[in-house]
Each structure stands twice: as structure tokens, then as C-alpha cells.
Amino acid sequence: xxxxxxxxxxxxxxxxxxxxxxxxxxxxxxxxxxxxxxxxxxxxxxxxxxxxxxxxxxxxxxxxxxxxxxxxxxxxxxxxxxxxxxxxxxxxxxxxxxxxxxxxxxxxxxxxxxxxxxxxxxxxxxxxxxxxxxxxxxxxxxxxxxxxxxxxxxxxxxxxxxxxxxxxxxxxxxxxxxxxxxxxxxxxxxxxxxxxxxxxxxxxxxxxxxxxxxxxxxxxxxxxxxxxxxxxxxxxxxxxxxxxxxxxxxxxxxxxxxxxxxxxxxxxxxxxxxxx
Amino acid sequence: xxxxxxxxxxxxxxxxxxxxxxxxxxxxxxxxxxxxxxxxxxxxxxxxxxxxxxxxxxxxxxxxxxxxxxxxxxxxxxxxxxxxxxxxxxxxxxxxxxxxxxxxxxxxxxxxxxxxxxxxxxxxxxxxxxxxxxxxxxxxxxxxxxxxxxxxxxxxxxxxxxxxxxxxxxxxxxxxxxxxxxxxxxxxxxxxxxxxxxxxxxxxxxxxxxxxxxxxxxxxxxxxxxxxxxxxxxxxxxxxxxxxxxxxxxxxxxxxxxxxxxxxxxxxxxxxxxxxxxxxxxxxxxxxxxxxxxxxxxxxxxxxxxxxxxxxxxxxxxxxxxxxxxxxxxxxxxxxxxxxxxxxxxxxxxxxxxxxxxxxxxxxxxxxxxxxxxxxxxxxxxxxxxxxxxxxxxxxxxxxxxxxxxxxx
Numbered sequence: 164x165x166x167x168x169x170x171x172x173x174x175x176x177x178x179x180x181x182x183x184x185x186x187x188x189x190x191x192x193x194x195x196x197x198x199x200x201x202x203x204x205x206x207x208x209x210x211x212x213x214x215x216x217x218x219x220x221x222x223x224x225x226x227x228x229x230x231x232x233x234x235x236x237x238x239x240x241x242x243x244x245x246x247x248x249x250x251x252x253x254x255x256x257x258x259x260x261x262x263x264x265x266x267x268x269x270x271x272x273x274x275x276x277x278x279x280x281x282x283x284x285x286x287x288x289x290x291x292x293x294x295x296x297x298x299x300x301x302x303x304x305x306x307x308x309x310x311x312x313x314x315x316x317x318x319x320x321x322x323x324x325x326x327x328x329x330x331x332x333x334x335x336x337x338x339x340x341x342x343x344x345x346x347x348x349x350x351x352x353x354x355x356x357x358x359x360x361x362x363x364x365x366x367x368x369x370x371x372x373x374x375x376x377x378x379x380x381x382x383x384x385x386x387x388x389x390x391x392x393x394x395x396x397x398x399x400x401x402x403x404x405x406x407x408x409x410x411x412x413x414x415x416x417x418x419x420x421x422x423x424x425x426x427x428x429x430x431x432x433x434x435x436x437x438x439x
Numbered sequence: 440x441x442x443x444x445x446x447x448x449x450x451x452x453x454x455x456x457x458x459x460x461x462x463x464x465x466x467x468x469x470x471x472x473x474x475x476x477x478x479x480x481x482x483x484x485x486x487x488x489x490x491x492x493x494x495x496x497x498x499x500x501x502x503x504x505x506x507x508x509x510x511x512x513x514x515x516x517x518x519x520x521x522x523x524x525x526x527x528x529x530x531x532x533x534x535x536x537x538x539x540x541x542x543x544x545x546x547x548x549x550x551x552x553x554x555x556x557x558x559x560x561x562x563x564x565x566x567x568x569x570x571x572x573x574x575x576x577x578x579x580x581x582x583x584x585x586x587x588x589x590x591x592x593x594x595x596x597x598x599x600x601x602x603x604x605x606x607x608x609x610x611x612x613x614x615x616x617x618x619x620x621x622x623x624x625x626x627x628x629x630x631x632x633x634x635x636x637x638x639x640x641x642x643x644x645x646x647x648x649x650x651x652x653x654x655x656x657x658x659x660x661x662x663x664x665x666x667x668x669x670x671x672x673x674x675x676x677x678x679x680x681x682x683x684x685x686x687x688x689x690x691x692x693x694x695x696x697x698x699x700x701x702x703x704x705x706x707x708x709x710x711x712x713x714x715x716x717x718x719x720x721x722x723x724x725x726x727x728x729x730x731x732x733x734x735x736x737x738x739x740x741x742x743x744x745x746x747x748x749x750x751x752x753x754x755x756x757x758x759x760x761x762x763x764x765x766x767x768x769x770x771x772x773x774x775x776x777x778x779x780x781x782x783x784x785x786x787x788x789x790x791x792x793x794x795x796x797x798x799x800x801x802x803x804x805x806x807x808x809x810x811x812x813x814x815x816x817x818x819x820x821x822x823x824x825x826x827x828x829x830x831x832x833x834x835x836x837x838x839x840x841x842x843x844x845x846x847x848x
Contacts, residue, residue, distance in 0.1 A: 238811065264811070266812055269847075292553055293553040295553075298699075299694060309781040427593055432648065433595075439509065
């Protein structure tokens with residue numbers, strides 16, 4: 164009668180996470196930067212990391228997600244992902260995720276217009292019905308396609324979504340890292356705090372710890388296999404381990420393709436019915 | 440021989456471009472289905488309780504490397520052990536699409552199109568004929584031959600359609616369930632237009648969003664997909680009658696927090712007096728209930744339809760009234776549970792109550808994936824409290840349960 168199976172509920176500006184970068188226009192947001200020296204240093208470290216990855220225009224990449232449960236059983240999700248870089252740091256990127264597998268959800272697509280503090284605009288495309296449906300993006304802390312990634316995890320490099328606090332330096336695997344805590348400014352987050360490790364050589368995020376609403380460690384994300392695309396850095400392996408349920412999810416990106424000539428019309432809801 | 444060699448040469452000349460360029464994606468699905476009708480049939484000829492069938496749907500796609508050219512071929516076949524009319528084939532989709540720079544595309548071939556927002560009834564959706572022999576929910580559609588021009592702009596999307604090759608609605612045969620007291624003879628259709636199936640239909644839709652509002656405005660002129668029914672007593676059958684109609688539609692959704700507010704409304708000319716119909720309501724989702732990953736969606740919609748219905752049609756000519764509908768003054772309520780687990784387990788249940796006579800149509804649908812390539816679905820449809828005056832009275836004993844197992848390739 165009504166097919167409302169929404170295998171991919173709201174998702175955020177997406178797997179962007181680490182794909183997404185910040186703005187060509189580098190104007191600090193005073194509300195996000197704060198006014199104490201620790202807050203401002205934390206913001207500046209994060210801003211430098213973010214801004215090293217800008218100017219890519221648009222990107223396309225294939226992704227493979229392997230979900231492993233506590234018993235070691237694995238399931239796989241494959242999707243393609245394209246992003247249009249935002250014009251400045253006051254808005255978010257636009258992104259489009261199209262699923263290839265499992266086969267029963269092949270062709271399902273999720274279009275997101277990310278915002279900084281307001282809820283994102285999101286549309287889901289259900290290929291069996293040819294239906295485009297605007298969906299709620301309230302569900303920030305929900306699981307993305309049954310994985311250990313929450314929707315909001317995909318926007319952790321949106322600089323102005325957080326306030327910051329600089330913790331100090333730490334030696335990890337022979338690299339000197341800046342350690343920064345950040346606190347969500349947007350509503351409906353599942354976290355009270357995130358702790359991130361940013362290296363001092365290429366200024367990339369290497370590890371993030373997520374603390375739940377009770378303040379307990381929930382998940383740890385390790386980002387690796389960073390590659391340099393003419394000055395734009397992208398991690399190609401993102402491994403999330405849940406400290407509370409023992410499950411893990413690894414997200415692996417293929418080679419990125421930048422500056423494909425995409426424009427705003429490629430991210431309008433009208434495009435969803437002609438993706439394939 | 441020379442012609443043959445010439446053709447080979449031609450093929451060889453094109454082969455490199457055809458075989459090398461672009462990307463092929465060949466897949467599909469095969470499903471085994473068993474329906475069970477617990478009640479004895481009401482009408483002579485109908486099968487008794489069990490209805491096994493299998494269906495095939497290959498899915499062949501090609502896209503050029505620059506993504507400008509797309510070819511899609513999705514044939515469909517069902518083989519049913521009980522109902523000859525349910526054994527059928529269709530071209531669900533079979534088209535070529537050109538995606539131009541600058542946001543326009545042209546699609547030519549058999550296409551499926553959906554318009555609309557609401558869940559319990561799809562009023563605005565009018566392009567494709569319903570494959571009613573598949574299920575009674577009107578969500579299975581036959582491919583419609585057309586040319587479709589799509590213009591995507593930052594001020595909205597415009598779709599223009601020119602269609603011909605009218606598709607008549609499928610119906611269960613003499614053996615089939617659920618059906619009316621007399622079977623619909625799908626070979627005896629009456630199309631009240633010059634050129635019959637070859638007549639041309641036209642349609643247009645504009646859709647866009649502003650802030651939290653999504654909306655569409657549409658117009659259709661052509662052969663009604665919805666037939667009226669003429670009782671042919673001499674031959675103990677019903678003949679479907681298709682008239683020319685013009686229908687305007689609007690569809691709206693307001694999305695705020697966890698609320699989706701939805702409305703669809705139409706005005707139709709050509710089925711007796713011009714009438715309006717509407718369906719509207721909400722969907723509210725509770726996320727991560729009881730600290731789990733599961734979501735619970737709650738839905739309610741009201742269905743209004745102002746048409747004059749003709750239950751017994753004497754004339755095969757111009758329409759003096761409109762086709763029978765179930766949804767004239769009904770309230771729908773439902774719930775959707777999504778576990779958001781790796782198997783995408785979901786459960787959907789709902790009921791539509793006719794506020795005139797308290798007829799209740801109920802359904803439950805459950806679905807789960809097994810492994811990477813299998814899904815299982817269990818569905819139940821119940822017709823309760825059907826009064827002799829209700830359009831659903833003839834199918835009052837046709838409650839059924841469906842188990843479907845699908846393998847994807």
C-alpha cells in the first residue's frame with residue numbers, strides 16, 4: 164500500500180566528512196571561535212586543518228563500507244558519492260549518495276544540502292517507485308545504513324558546527340599531534356564532546372573519539388591512507404570502532420576525481436529521477 | 440552474401456564504440472510468491488485458497504562514459520499457477536535518455552513516472568497505468584510509451600510529456616481473486632477516443648522547493664487510466680470503459696523537525712460532473728525509540744473524493760459519472776517501524792476506515808534482507824465490515840496473505 168521503507172534515513176552532508184572541506188572565503192565565525200585562548204587555539208588548529216582541503220570544486224568517489232558485528236560477521240555496502248563544494252563557510256556542501264549494493268536497494272539515492280546550524284535539506288529517491296521524498300534531517304545521531312557511523316559523523320569537518328578547546332600536544336606513532344576537543348553547536352547531536360588528533364606536518368585529522376550524552380567514550384574513528392591530490396588531502400580509510408557494543412565499520416574510498424564540472428543543477432532534486 | 444559481409448563490416452566498424460565505451464550494469468531479480476486466501480471463494484470459477492507464482496525482472500543498463508547517454512531495459516514476467524490473467528509480461532522500462540549540458544534531458548521509450556507526496560492514496564500520480572493484477576495497492580505500474588523533456592533549473596524542474604500507446608489496466612481473470620462478481624474482460628475494452636490506443640496524451644509538471652516547502656503543480660489531458668465498468672450481462676462479464684479526461688493536480692509537503700505534512704488535490708473534468716478530490720495528513724517519526732536504533736513513524740491521512748460514482752453503467756458512450764472509488768470519505772492511520780539494522784528490517788501496518796459505513800481495509804507488510812542478495816516479505820490484506828453498498832463488498836471474502844522471497848542479481 165505505501166512503500167515507506169527508508170533504508171537510508173536522513174543522512175547528512177554526508178560521507179563528506181572527510182571529503183568535505185571548508186570555504187574558499189576564510190572568514191572566522193566569532194561564535195564558533197569563542198573568546199578564551201584555549202577555545203581560539205582549538206578553533207585555529209581545526210580551521211587550518213579544514214582549510215588545507217578547500218578549492219576542490221566538486222568531487223566524485225566510489226566507496227565501500229564493511230560492517231563487522233561482534234561475532235565477526237561482515238556485510239558490505241557500496242555507493243558512489245559526489246560533492247559540490249560550498250561557496251563559503253556560512254553554508255554547507257551539497258552531496259549526493261547513490262547506492263550500488265546490496266542489490267535490493269541499488270539505485271536508492273540521498274541528496275543533501277547541508278547547513279551549518281539549521282537542519283539540512285534532504286531528499287530520498289526510491290527507485291522501485293520512482294519516488295522522490297523530502298525527509299526529516301532531525302535524526303543526527305541515528306545509524307547510517309546500519310553502520311557504526313552516525314549521520315552527524317559525516318559533517319565533522321564543518322568548522323563552524325562546533326566550538327573548540329585546545330588540550331595540548333601528544334606524540335602518536337612518531338608524529339606530533341595537536342589534541343583538540345570540540346562541542347556541537349547544532350541541535351539533536353548524540354555527543355557531548357569529540358576529541359580529535361591533528362598532525363602538525365600536513366594538518367590532517369588522524370583520530371577522533373566520540374563521547375555520548377552521558378559523557379562516556381562511545382566510538383573511536385581512525386583515519387588513514389591520506390593521499391595528496393595537488394594539495395587537497397583525502398583519507399581513504401576510515402575505521403570506526405564502537406567501544407560499547409564491539410561492532411566496527413570500515414569505510415574505504417577509491418581514487419577521488421576532482422573538478423568534474425558539476426554545478427548546482429547536478430544537485431537539484433529534479434536530478435534524482437535521471438541518475439541511472 | 441555481399442549484403443551479409445557489408446553488415447558484418449558495418450558491425451565491425453561500430454563494435455569498438457559499442458563494446459568499449461560506457462558502462463554496462465546487468466542485474467535483476469527473481470521472486471517466488473505464495474498467496475493464501477483463508478475464505479472460500481464467492482464466485483464460480485475462482486480458485487480456492489493457494490496461489491503460487493514466480494516473477495522475473497531483468498535489469499539492463501548502459502551509460503556512456505560522459506554520462507550523457509543512458510539506455511535502460513527492464514522487462515517483466517509473472518507466471519501464475521492459478522490465474523491466466525496474472526500470467527503476463529510487460530516492459531516496465533525501456534528507454535533512451537540524453538542528458539544535455541545545462542540541465543535538460545530527453546527520454547524516449549517506455550518509462551515509469553511517479554508524482555505525489557501522500558502515502559495512503561496516490562491521487563496526483565496519473566502517467567502510468569496500474570498493473571492491478573499484481574496487487575490491489577495500485578503501486579505496480581505498466582511502462583508508458585512517451586517522450587519526456589525534463590528541464591532542471593535553480594527555480595525548479597519542468598517536465599513535459601507526450602504519450603501514445605495507451606495501456607489498459609490489468610485485472611484478475613475468471614479464476615482470479617480478488618475480483619468482482621463478474622470478471623473484467625480486459626480484451627473487451629472500450630476507449631472513447633478517436634485513434635483508440637493510438638490517441639495522444641499530453642502532460643506537464645512543475646516541481647520545486649522553497650525552504651521547508653516542497654510542491655508540484657501538474658496537468659494531464661488524455662485517456663483516463665482509471666476505467667469505468669460496464670456490465671455486459673449477456674456475456675457475463677464487465678467491460679472496462681476509458682474516457683477522455685483533463686486533470687489538474689497540486690501536491691505539497693511541509694517538512695519541519697520530525698513532522699512531514701502532506702497534501703494532494705486534483706480537479707478532474709470528463710467523468711460526469713467536474714469534481715475535486717484530496718488526500719492530506721502527516722507523518723511523524725520518533726527516532727531511536729527506547730534507546731535503540733529503531734525508528735517509529737506514525738501516519739494519519741484523510742481522503743476526500745467528490746465524484747459521482749456509477750456502479751452500474753448502461754452506456755458505453757460518454758461518461759455521465761466517474762469510476763467507482765474506495766476512497767471517498769475515509770480516514771487512514773498507520774505505523775512504520777524501521778529497525779535500521781544491517782538487514783533493513785521493517786514493518787508497516789495501517790487501516791483505512793470509511794466514515795460513511797465503517798468499512799475497514801487493513802494491511803500489514805514486513806520485510807527483511809537475508810545475506811547480501813535475498814529478501815523476504817510477508818504481507819496481509821484484510822477487508823472488514825463491508826456493507827452491501829460499499830465498493831469493496833464484492834471482495835469481502837478475499838482477505839489474503841502473501842509470502843514473497845526475492846533473489847537479487
